[in-house]
Amino acid sequence: MRFGVGRVLVGLLIATSFFVITGCGGSGSSSSSSSSTSTAESGSPTEPAESSTAAMEAESPSTSWPSVGNDIGGTRYSTTSQVTTENVGELKPAYLEMLEPAGSTGSGSENNPLESEGVVYASSSSEDPVLGAYDAGTGKMLWQISAKELGIPKEEPNIGTRGVAIGDGLVYVEEPGGILVAVDQKTGKEAWKSVVNTQHVYAYSQPTPVYWNGLVYIGQSGSDIIGGLRGFVKAYDAKTGKLAWIFHTLPRPGTAGAKTWDSNSELKDGGGGVWTNPVIDPKLGLVYFPTGNPWPDIGGRGPGDEDYLDGVIALDLKSGKLKWFYQTTHHDEWDYDCAQPPLLWEHEINGEEVKGLSIGCKNGYVYELNRETGKPVTPVKEEPLSNSKSDPKAKALDEKMGWTKSNGEPLTEPIPVSNGEVTPHCASKNLLEPEAPDGKGFSYACAYMYYGTDHYTAGWNSASLDWQPSSYNPETGDTYYCSNVGVHGVKLKNFSAKETENAKVFPELEENGETAGEPRAGWLTALDLEDNGVAWQKKFPTGTECDAGSSTTAGGLLFMSDSTGKLRAFDAKSGKEVWSYQHKGLELRAPSIAYEDGGTEYVTVVGTLEGKAVLLGFALGAKEPSALAPKAEGVAIDAQQVFTTSCGTCHTLKAAGTNGTVGPNLDELKPTASTVERQVINGGGKMPAFKGQLSAGEIKAVSGYVAQSAGETTGNQKK
Ligand code: HEC
Incomplete structure (x- = not known):
């Protein structure tokens, strides 16, 4: 039997597997005997756990990580405070476990693990993704089940899962092809399967489900360069997998939302994919989903704001009925969808306690809303498109294509008034040079510009504030955003095409249209909730991309991994970098989590090590797992x-x-x-x-x- 390194550290020999096998108590149940280092947690070791204890735990931030964003409000904040800005230097790898059976190659990709009651749940993102349960103190595998073993047909291309959910004794994951699967939390045995992707659209990623109170909530990604979708989100009965309700992000003809569209034909496959997980306020009884862009991405649509795209929808938890919708981009011609999950917070603003929601979108702006009403709590102003005055020719051409409000008036867009630049909002010579590919100079604009057809207009910073989840630390009162700076120039090929491939982009975007084809510079920004302005900001050199979002702890730390494979920790208050870890061959594209097990805090992340999906856990003063020891050059491989x-x-x-x-x-x-x-x-x-x-x-x-x-x-x- 292997013992968790953390336990050796505190001089205790408590087998985590005891709790795993018996399913007893919370992870804090061992605290009584390790009082010196553990933070107090309620629960007695002999009390059997309710099947939904773990999920109920997710109502507010805790020392476990039972839902994708720790709590179902998605703060990505752990109340764990053992690792602090002072001692973080002692944070060392404590365990390393393969997320897939020996001999297979794979990827950890963007997977967000969970932790509850001494067990970590994680999936891989390989050709044949594997879902598994791992001992939270040792990383040791408890069970694993692959998509193939679950009878999921191979799907090409398969971009992969982003995370899992737990509740009612089951683990939920969306597998390739858009199939939601529930397996037994203790054994990995299949309980049910349901097809989410009933439209069989091309999906880039399998969004993360969220469990709450007997239902599992999930959206449908897709609808981009490759083709359209009639966007939707669904709730499933957690026990049976039966559909409880569906809400279409693309409204039904005849309804209020449909009036914001030019024609009913656009409502068949006009977009509205949902790329990440929803967040939930159980007291208000609302679930909030970010919504994606229209299709075609650029051009090919008539005038109109196009609800419920590019914003946040608040739906009744039980019925799926729309409570409110806030749009961050009207009539999107820039691929400015809201891909990342919203963040829920409570904070005093202008002397008033606000139940807030923040959402960062690909337009590069962050909006702070009152989550009861959907109204902004920090000022937002409707502004004309950025180059409407300087480039009247482009404006006239693009307006001909339908880039107007329904009544034919020029478009305006909601711009937050604060100076919270989490990414540059305007292109300039020093961000995009040298000359445009047609030999002419760029015309420089800001976010939201008319393109025109006779020259390149620079300013397209889509994908800069993308799916990567943000975090909120109630102690600093700051929210944290991970963005990537890459400016683009765009010229339309013509302006009558009823198709999406009518834009020339420089530099070329990668095939899937999501990432810039050139290295970008990551920016990590803390925004002060009170005025939505910058509290501090870190700009990394070009090539160091902020690829995985962030998470934060009561120890005053902010964790972020970047495209160079480095996991970094910052002082959440000042932004000072206080720790980092990098290992040859290790790639990190997923956000980390933090939890306590047996009195020890672990910071854990899913990664790819030498072509294998791995679960990597860190603890204070831990002994490095032999697979990572410098002697074995090839690391994880024996x-x-x-x-x-x-x-x-x-x-x-x-x-x-x-x-x-x-x-x-x-x-x-x-x-x-x-x-x-x-x-x-x-x-x-x-x-x-x-x-x-x-x-x-x-x-x-x-x-x-x-x-x-x-x-x-x-x-x-x-x-
Ligand atoms: C079937 C037998 C066989 C196997 C299996 C084998 N080798 Fe060899 N290896 C040889 C022979 C024979 C030579 C001499 C080759 C020559 O004639 O130049 C050799 C040469 C070498 C050399 C010397 C090369 C040089 O430039 O001096 C190295 C190093 C080596 N092998 C490593 C390995 C490693 C590592 C493996 C396993 C991955 C391996 N070998 C598997 C038979 C084998």
């Missing part, structure tokens, strides 16, 4: 095992205990890692080539291992 199986029959290597004689004795040869790598890839003489037999990661691992181990027992030089 290099010695690769050597014994693939090389040992022909080669002698004392460290591996092999004594083959077909090839040279490697202890005597003492090859460098690159020599071994070259030989293993290509083979030579009587030695077969291993390219295609072993993965690139395994080849790297075994090469490093041979180079380091050769001659080790004789104390010879290592290289």
Whole structure:
């Protein structure tokens, strides 16, 4: 039996698996015996857990992480305070576990794990994604089940899951093809399956479900460059998987919302995908979903504001009926959808206690709303499109295409008055040079511009404030946004096409239209709730993208991982970077979580290590898992095992205990890692080539291992 490193640290030997097997108590049940380091938590170890205890826990922030945003309000704030700005330097890797069975390659991608009652739940985002449960103190796998084992057909392309939900004794995940699956929380055995993606649209990602009070809430992604969707969100009965209600983000003809559209034909597949999870206020009885952009993305639609797209919808939890809708972009021609989940907070603003909601959208702006009414709590002003005066020709052309209000008047857009620039709102020479691809100069504009057809207009900063979840720390009163700065120039090819492929974009966007094809610079911004202005801001160099959102703790910390594979911690108050971790071959694209287990705080993230999906947990003063030890160059891969199986029959290597004689004795040869790598890839003489037999990661691992181990027992030089 393995013991959690954290327990060794506090001098206790409590097997987390006890709680897992018996399903007893909360993770804090061991606190009584580790009072010196643990934060108090109620619950007695002998009391059996209610099936929905974990989910109920999610009503407000806690020391576990039972819903995608910790609490169902999505603060991404943990009340854990063991790791602080002072001691975070001692934060070390504590466990590393594979999220997929040995031998498979995969990706951790954007997966947000959960923790409840001593168990971490996580999924991978591979071709055949795997859902699993892991001991919260050791990372040790308790069960795993793959999409294939669940009878889910392979889906191409499959971008992957973003997270899971738990409640009523079940774990919920959306699998490729848009199939929502519920499995038993203790065994991983299937309980039910339901098809969310009934329109069979091309979906980029499987949004994260959220469980609350007997229902599972989920939206449908899709509707972009590739094709349209009649957007919707759904609630399912958590026990049976039966559809409880559906709300269409694209209104039904004849309803109030439909009047904001030019024609009923646009309401068939005019967009409104939902890319991430909803958040919930159980007291108000409302669920809030962010809504996506119209389709076609640019052009091809008549005038109109186009409800309920590009904003937030507040729906009745039980009936799915619309309570309010706030639109952040009217008549979107820029791909300025709201992709990230909203954040719920309570804070005093202008002397009044406000039940607030913040939403950051791809227009680069953050809106603070009263979540009871949907009205802004910090000022927002309707403004004409940014270059309407400076570029009347482009304005006239684009208006011809339908870029107007329903009554033909020029478009206006809701711009927050604060100076909270979480991303630059305007393009300029120093953000996009040199000249436009047509040899002419760019015309520079801000967010929301008319394009025109005879030159490139720069200012398209879509995808800068994207799906990456934001966080809120009630102690600082700040919300935290992760954005990426990449400005684009756009020129329309013509202005009558009833299709989306009518824009020339520079620099070229990647195929899926979501990310800029050039490296972008990440910005991490703290916004002060009181005025929606910048409290502090970190700008990273180009190439260091803010890829995974953030999370924050009562220890005064803000965690963020970036595109270089670094997990960073900041002082949430000042923005000072106080810690970071990076490991060769480790990629991080998912937000981290923090929780307490057995009196120890863990900061845990899903990542990809040498082509394998992994769960990586950190704790104060932890002993590094051997798989991460610098000696094993190839990290997660068991290099010695690769050597014994693939090389040992022909080669002698004392460290591996092999004594083959077909090839040279490697202890005597003492090859460098690159020599071994070259030989293993290509083979030579009587030695077969291993390219295609072993993965690139395994080849790297075994090469490093041979180079380091050769001659080790004789104390010879290592290289
Ligand atoms: C079927 C037997 C066999 C297997 C399996 C085998 N080798 Fe070899 N290896 C040889 C032979 C034979 C040579 C000598 C090649 C030659 O004639 O140049 C050799 C050469 C080498 C060399 C020396 C290259 C040089 O440039 O001096 C290295 C290093 C090596 N092998 C590593 C490995 C590793 C690592 C593995 C496992 C991934 C492996 N070998 C698997 C037979 C084998």
